[in-house]
Amino acid sequence: MLTELETRLLGVMMMVIMLGMGASLTFKDFRIAFKKPQGILVGLLCQYGIMPFLGYLMAVVLGLPPALAIGLILMASMPGGTTSNIFTYFSKGALALSIMMTICSTLIAVAMVPLLLEFYSGLKGLPSEYTVPAGNVAQVLVVLIVPTLIGIFVRKWNPNVGATVELIGGALGIFVILFLILTWVPRNHVLLATTAWYVYFAAIGLGLVGMLLGYLLARGLRQDTRRARTIALETGIQNGPLAILIVLLTFKDEMQQQVLLIPVLYSLFIVLTSSVVTVWFRRISTREELARDRAKVSTGPVPTLA
Amino acid sequence: MNHPAPNYDRKPWVMHYGQNIAQDLPPPRQAHLAELIREASGRYADQIAFTTCMPNGMHGSLTYAQVAQQSDAFAVYLREVLGLQAGARVAVQTPNCLAYPVAAFGIFKAGCVLVNTNPLYTPVEMEHQFKDAGVEALVIVDMFANKAEQLLARTAIKQVIVAQVPQFFSAIPRGVIRLVMKYWNKALPDLVVPHVRLEAALAQGAAALQAKRIDVAAYTHGLGHDSLAALMYTGGTTGVAKGAMLSHGNLLANMDQALAMGRSHIVEGRECVLTALPLYHIFAFTFNLLCFYSIGARNVLAPNPRPIQNLQRAFDNYPITWVSGVNTLFNALLNEEWFTAYPPRSLKASVAGGAALQHAIAQRWQRVTGTMISEGYGLTESSPVVSFNSMTGSPKPDSIGIPVPGTDVRLVDDEGQAVPVGEAGELIVRGPQVMQGYWNRPDETAKTIKEGWLYTGDIAVMDSDGSFRIVDRKKDVILVSGFNVYPNEVEDVIAAMDEVLEVGVIGVLDARSGEAVRAYVVPLVEGLTEEAVREHCRKSLTDYKLPKTIEFRRELPKSPVGKILRKDLRAEYKLKNAA
Numbered sequence: 001m002l003t004e005l006e007t008r009l010l011g012v013m014m015m016v017i018m019l020g021m022g023a024s025l026t027f028k029d030f031r032i033a034f035k036k037p038q039g040i041l042v043g044l045l046c047q048y049g050i051m052p053f054l055g056y057l058m059a060v061v062l063g064l065p066p067a068l069a070i071g072l073i074l075m076a077s078m079p080g081g082t083t084s085n086i087f088t089y090f091s092k093g094a095l096a097l098s099i100m101m102t103i104c105s106t107l108i109a110v111a112m113v114p115l116l117l118e119f120y121s122g123l124k125g126l127p128s129e130y131t132v133p134a135g136n137v138a139q140v141l142v143v144l145i146v147p148t149l150i151g152i153f154v155r156k157w158n159p160n161v162g163a164t165v166e167l168i169g170g171a172l173g174i175f176v177i178l179f180l181i182l183t184w185v186p187r188n189h190v191l192l193a194t195t196a197w198y199v200y201f202a203a204i205g206l207g208l209v210g211m212l213l214g215y216l217l218a219r220g221l222r223q224d225t226r227r228a229r230t231i232a233l234e235t236g237i238q239n240g241p242l243a244i245l246i247v248l249l250t251f252k253d254e255m256q257q258q259v260l261l262i263p264v265l266y267s268l269f270i271v272l273t274s275s276v277v278t279v280w281f282r283r284i285s286t287r288e289e290l291a292r293d294r295a296k297v298s299t300g301p302v303p304t305l306a
Numbered sequence: 307m308n309h310p311a312p313n314y315d316r317k318p319w320v321m322h323y324g325q326n327i328a329q330d331l332p333p334p335r336q337a338h339l340a341e342l343i344r345e346a347s348g349r350y351a352d353q354i355a356f357t358t359c360m361p362n363g364m365h366g367s368l369t370y371a372q373v374a375q376q377s378d379a380f381a382v383y384l385r386e387v388l389g390l391q392a393g394a395r396v397a398v399q400t401p402n403c404l405a406y407p408v409a410a411f412g413i414f415k416a417g418c419v420l421v422n423t424n425p426l427y428t429p430v431e432m433e434h435q436f437k438d439a440g441v442e443a444l445v446i447v448d449m450f451a452n453k454a455e456q457l458l459a460r461t462a463i464k465q466v467i468v469a470q471v472p473q474f475f476s477a478i479p480r481g482v483i484r485l486v487m488k489y490w491n492k493a494l495p496d497l498v499v500p501h502v503r504l505e506a507a508l509a510q511g512a513a514a515l516q517a518k519r520i521d522v523a524a525y526t527h528g529l530g531h532d533s534l535a536a537l538m539y540t541g542g543t544t545g546v547a548k549g550a551m552l553s554h555g556n557l558l559a560n561m562d563q564a565l566a567m568g569r570s571h572i573v574e575g576r577e578c579v580l581t582a583l584p585l586y587h588i589f590a591f592t593f594n595l596l597c598f599y600s601i602g603a604r605n606v607l608a609p610n611p612r613p614i615q616n617l618q619r620a621f622d623n624y625p626i627t628w629v630s631g632v633n634t635l636f637n638a639l640l641n642e643e644w645f646t647a648y649p650p651r652s653l654k655a656s657v658a659g660g661a662a663l664q665h666a667i668a669q670r671w672q673r674v675t676g677t678m679i680s681e682g683y684g685l686t687e688s689s690p691v692v693s694f695n696s697m698t699g700s701p702k703p704d705s706i707g708i709p710v711p712g713t714d715v716r717l718v719d720d721e722g723q724a725v726p727v728g729e730a731g732e733l734i735v736r737g738p739q740v741m742q743g744y745w746n747r748p749d750e751t752a753k754t755i756k757e758g759w760l761y762t763g764d765i766a767v768m769d770s771d772g773s774f775r776i777v778d779r780k781k782d783v784i785l786v787s788g789f790n791v792y793p794n795e796v797e798d799v800i801a802a803m804d805e806v807l808e809v810g811v812i813g814v815l816d817a818r819s820g821e822a823v824r825a826y827v828v829p830l831v832e833g834l835t836e837e838a839v840r841e842h843c844r845k846s847l848t849d850y851k852l853p854k855t856i857e858f859r860r861e862l863p864k865s866p867v868g869k870i871l872r873k874d875l876r877a878e879y880k881l882k883n884a885a
Contacts, residue, residue, distance in 0.1 A: 026622055028648050035647070159363035159623050160479040166362065167482060289613040292641045 013176055014082060015147045020169010021089055021099070022151020023162040029096035039094070039231070042221045043080075043101035046214040046235035048112050052077045054210055056120045062198045067258035070126055072202050075243045075263045076210075077116040079105035082144055084237035086173045087274045091281035092289070093230035099148060101234045106140050109242075136245055180271045188268065195265065203265035207273050211236030225288065229281045237274055240267030312727050312768070314716040319708035319772030322696050326570040331712045333738070334558035338529040339414040342558065342600055347374035350575055350602035358403050358472070358607045363619035364483055366475030368404050370602070373411065376474075376508055378522045380412025383511030385525055386518065388443055388465050392417035392525065395439045395537065397463075398586065399423040399432075400447040402607040405469035405504055406585050407595060409445040414554075417525040420536040421549070422586040425450050430846040431547070433457040439537050439549055439745065445469055445504065448494060449487075455499040466501040471609050473504060531555025537745050538588050540686040540790065549745035550686045559738035560689035561597050563710035567680075567694045568597075571628075571655040575602035578652070579628040580620055582611040582635060587788075588690040589659045593630050603628075614638035621645065625652035631679075632660040632788040633820065636667050640674060649675040655697055657682055659690070660788030665703040681706060683776065687760055689739040693774055705773045706766070713737035715774070716759070717766055730777050733766040734759040782872050784813030785821050786850045793872065796823055796853060799846050805834045810862045810870040814879055816854065825853035826862055826875055834858065 033039060055076025059069035080102040088098035105112075113132045151169075155162025185192070214235025218228035243263040251259050312318060320329055336342040347355075351371040359365045368376070384390045396413045398420060400406050413420045421439045423432065425447055432453060436444070437460065445467045446454055454466055471487075472480040488494040502510075514520065535557055537549035565572070579598045583590040585607075598605055606624050611617055617639070620626065631639075636658065639645045656671070656679040663681040671679050680697050683706035684690030692715065695707035709715045716724055717731030725731035740760045743751035754761055763780040784791040793811035800809040807828040816822035827839060836856045843852050863874035 028622070028644070032643065032647050155363065159365055159619065160476070163360070163362040163364040164478065164482055167486070289615055292614070292638070 010176065011143065013172055015143055017086055017169045017173045017176065018082065018144060018147035019151045019154075020166045020172070021085055021095060022148035023155045023166040023169065024089065025096055025099075025148070025152050026155070027152060030100065033094070033096040033100045036227075038221070039097050039223060039227050040100050040104055042218050042223055043097070043214075043231045043234050044105060044108075045221075046210075046217055046231055047080060047101070047105045048077070048108075048116065050213045050217060051206075051210050051235060051238070052116045052120055054213065055206060056123065058202050058205060058209075059124065062202055064198070064202065065258075066124075066126055067255055068199060068202070068262055069124055070121065071243075071247065071259045071262035072206065073120045073124070073126075074117060074246060074259070075238055075240070075266050076206055077113050077120070078238040078240070078243050079109040079113075079140075080234045081237050081239040081241075081270075082140070083177075083271070083274070084234045085144075086177070087233050087237065087278045088230050089170070090173070091229060091233065091278040092226075092285035093233065093281065094227050095230075097227060098230050098234055099144065101231070103141065103144060105234075106137055106144070106239070110134055110137055113246075132246060133249060136242060140239065140242065177271055177275055180268075181275065184268045184271075191261075191264075195261070199261060199265065203262050204269045204273060206266060207236045207238075207270045208277075210238075211277060226285065229284070233274065233277065233281070236277075237270055238266070240264075240270065243267075312724070314714065314724060317709070317714075317772070318768075318770075322699060322708050322772065323711070324696070324698055326698055327566050327696070328711055331559070331562050331566060334531065334555065334562055336558060337531065338526055338533060338554035339535055339557060339596070340411075340417075340523070340526040340529070342561075342596075343377070343411050343414065344374065344523070346370060346600050346602060353575065353602060354604045355599060356404055356407055356605045356607060357624065358475070358609065359620040359623065360472070360483060360609065361616035361619065363623060364472070364475065364479040365623070366404060366472060366479065368408070368474055372474075373407055375512075376408045377411035377415055379508045379511035379515060380408055381415035381511070381522050381525060382515045382520055383507045384412065384416040384418055384443060386514040386520065387507070387510050390416065390418055390442055392529075393419060393534065394442045395419045395421050396443045396445070397421040397423045397436060397439070397441045398445045399425050399427070399450070400445065400469050400586075401425055401471065401609045402581055402585050402590075403447070403469065403471045403473055403609055404475075404607070405445070405447075405473040406607070407599070407605075408474075408508075409467075409469070409504075410585075410595070414535065415522055415525060417529055419534050422536065422538055422588075422591065424584070424586055424848065426848050427453075428846050428848060429453050429457050431848065433460060435539050435547060435549075436461040436463060438547070439539075443467065447471060448497065451497055451499050451501060452495050458499065466499055467504050467507050468497065468499075468501045469504040529554060531558070532742075534742070536591075538591075538686045546794075548747050548750055551742040551745050552689050553742055556689045556739050556741060557592060557596060559712070560592055560691050561600060563712060563737075563739060564593055564597055564691045564694070565601065566711050567682075567691075568655070568657075568697060570698050572601055577601065577603035577627045577654075578606060578625050579603050579630070580606050580608065580617070580624075580626045581630070582608040582617055582620075583630055583632065583660075587660075588686045589684070589788075590630060592689055592691065593657065593659075598628070611635060611638075614642060618642075618644050621650050626650050627652050627654045629653065629656040631656065631658055633658060633663050633667060634787050634818070636663070636671055636679060640667065640670050646674050653677050655680065657694070659684060668701065668703065683707070683774070685762055685764075687741045687754065687762075688735055688737070689741065691739065692733075692735050692737075692762075695773075702769075702773055705769075705775055708773050709735075710737075713739070714759075717768055722756075727768055727770050730765050730767050732780055733762045733764045733774070733776075735762060736760065782812070784811075784823055786813075786816075786823065787819040789850050791823055791851045793823075796825065796843070796847065796851055799843050800825060800827060800839060800853075803839065803842050805829055805831045805838070808862060808870065810872055810875050811853065812872050812875045812879065814855070814876075814883075819850070819854075822854035823851065824879065825856045827856055827858050828860065828862060829858055 055073045211232040215232035218231040347370045355370045357367040472483040535554045536552045539547045581594040658681045680695040682694040693707045695701045714736040796811045807830045810826045813821040814824045863871045
């Protein structure tokens with residue numbers, strides 16, 4: 001786990017990164033995201049449909065003990081994390097869509113997360129009373145929305161400053177990701193050494209399988225490949241810190257430690273798996289960009305958004 | 307032939323001119339380009355003339371006054387510091403960036419001759435061009451400057467002046483761009499070629515200007531319409547690149563002719579044109595650079611339009627009113643959601659040239675943007691504009707439009723006799739925009755310009771309304787994405803391989819680039835691969851000249867005297883691909 005100072009520092013960096021992300025966008029990008037609201041809806045379906053069910057299914061199939069099952073289902077029911085936006089940015093995905101999905105899923109998390117937890121925990125016969133701290137959700141939203149908006153305005157006001165802020169945000173994003181990846185093994189080797197294989201499987205699998213299912217569902221619902229990749233990242237990448245916070249608020253002592261295990265492991269591994277997936281997605285995006293550049297003219301109807 | 311040939315002298319196309327287009331144009335008012343540049347610089351002094359817009363939105367601009375000041379300094383640098391004489395050839399080899407207009411205008415103001423050069427040329431191609439033109443100074447972009455090192459000794463080049471893509475940007479964005487280019491893209495090598503930086507050259511020029519109290523205008527005293535302004539290299543019929551001599555009068559006249567066609571959509575001092583095509587190419591050179599500078603437009607320069615995403619910031623940040631492009635560029639834009647969802651509202655009109663504009667693309671563009679693409683026709687030898695679709699009428703599909711004012715066009719058969727309406731003949735052109743000839747090649751000139759008529763080698767048909775359609779090319783020239791590829795050149799390179807006996811090169815239809823180079827190779831040894839041939843070609847040919855497809859075979863169709871018959875190869879390919 002990170003120390004208090006590191007967490008705060010990370011929070012500040014996150015805002016700088018989001019400032020950079022914002023600087024890469026225009027309001028047009030958001031208007032496009034809004035004019036195709038299917039993208040956001042499909043994303044929400046993945047987020048709150050596929051993921052919790054996947055968490056429940058894995059808990060059942062792997063026969064997880066109750067504390068771990070709670071941790072997994074909780075993790076699976078979280079809204080999208082802000083890191084998904086960074087990964088989407090680097091994978092040349094539909095960043096505005098990603099941000100809109102994060103904002104929407106976070107907004108409805110206050111109502112949706114307790115409902116889902118009650119439902120799936122009930123199915124599994126687990127305790128089902130959780131509070132989602134509204135203040136924390138608001139904090140996530142502020143970290144997300146305010147810097148993004150400032151970034152957009154900065155870019156509109158002066159493209160030179162905007163592009164510089166974007167580069168700084170991007171560089172910081174890479175730095176944070178590398179920092180998390182490079183420091184977690186030395187920090188957590190004891191935990192890692194004592195964890196059972198099926199816990200690993202659940203913690204890593206949740207993100208990866210979530211991405212895969214998110215992609216497939218998005219494609220099935222006629223999202224183009226770039227949007228589907230964006231939705232995949234958004235689906236697989238959950239808000240880990242929020243899950244950890246909820247556990248800390250809800251459980252005490254020994255139980256707390258056990259429930260925490262999967263959210264913590266998930267948060268560690270998702271950075272790694274997302275990085276790999278992002279590099280892969282980025283290559284595909286670049287290839288598609290060039291292919292579009294060279295594509296034959298389509299004789300079909302003009303894609304209007306009106 | 308039952309129908310009599312039309313009387314081309316009566317110019318049946320003139321009826322399309324309407325009220326917007328003058329039937330005849332007076333000779334250009336200015337004596338030379340330097341005068342035109344100076345006039346515009348004074349008239350629009352405080353307005354922005356050029357903006358380079360990088361793919362990430364970083365940008366730098368020069369006002370008309372700054373362009374005037376910097377190009378004056380460059381002119382003085384060429385004349386006083388380098389000691390060049392009037393008429394000396396100076397090559398410019400940069401992508402679209404602010405350094406380009408400063409250098410090009412400086413060259414005109416110095417009374418020197420501009421030699422436009424593709425920055426992607428290989429050292430072999432550069433050497434041929436620089437030697438042929440007798441280039442005495444070279445302005446080259448830093449990314450490619452080292453290519454000049456090995457050939458300097460074999461040319462007359464006295465000084466290499468190195469420019470940057472973010473030239474004239476303010477310090478921070480320039481620094482950031484250079485850092486990214488150097489360490490992320492690894493595109494900025496350490497320069498090994500002896501050089502001076504453009505900013506240093508300009509400082510020296512400015513200092514000399516002050517110290518010697520130079521009247522820059524004096525450099526161009528005595529220049530007139532017949533004075534040589536630029537050498538534009540082109541392959542022509544035989545495949546050896548040769549310099550089309552464009553005079554000040556040619557370029558000034560062609561500007562007037564092109565502007566006459568577009569006047570209805572131009573408000574002086576208020577236009578913003580996107581320049582995504584390279585300025586070293588005659589189309590963007592005359593149309594974007596010269597025409598739009600003269601009418602006080604803002605020119606948004608895109609250093610690299612590939613991938614097309616690179617143009618998004620330009621459309622986002624600037625109120626683009628005009629776009630010039632080639633078929634592939636319009637097509638690529640139409641494949642982008644950011645473009646089709648929010649087409650630029652400020653856009654008024656676009657022009658296409660370089661290669662045939664596909665009908666489907668023209669229609670789609672009209673539906674998406676609500677504005678039309680006017681297709682034109684021209685060639686390097688005619689500065690380049692010969693014809694354009696009228697911008698006020700409805701565009702005719704697959705038509706190259708009507709001749710611009712002051713231009714005579716005829717279609718003739720092999721005997722030089724005019725052909726009837728609706729029949730195909732070689733398009734020949736006469737007008738003030740027709741070049742003076744090929745540099746140091748009187749024989750080639752005599753073959754191309756006969757009794758004042760430029761023989762284009764293009765086969766066209768005139769419809770009864772006086773508009774023209776190109777149906778075929780007389781020459782074997784292959785047109786890849788608007789660039790001429792000369793089969794001879796490609797054949798020579800491939801034939802130079804030890805493993806190759808002989809080779810024939812033709813152009814075949816290609817969905818992406820219009821035409822693609824296809825090579826038929828007879829190998830001398832077993833096991834020669836396509837990749838090996840291509841690898842060899844890469845050493846001396848620019849990308850677009852590389853054969854896209856290669857077929858190995860035992861023999862090639864030949865004429866009785868042993869000449870490889872390209873037309874038979876083409877026929878065979880067509881037959882195979884029709885089945």
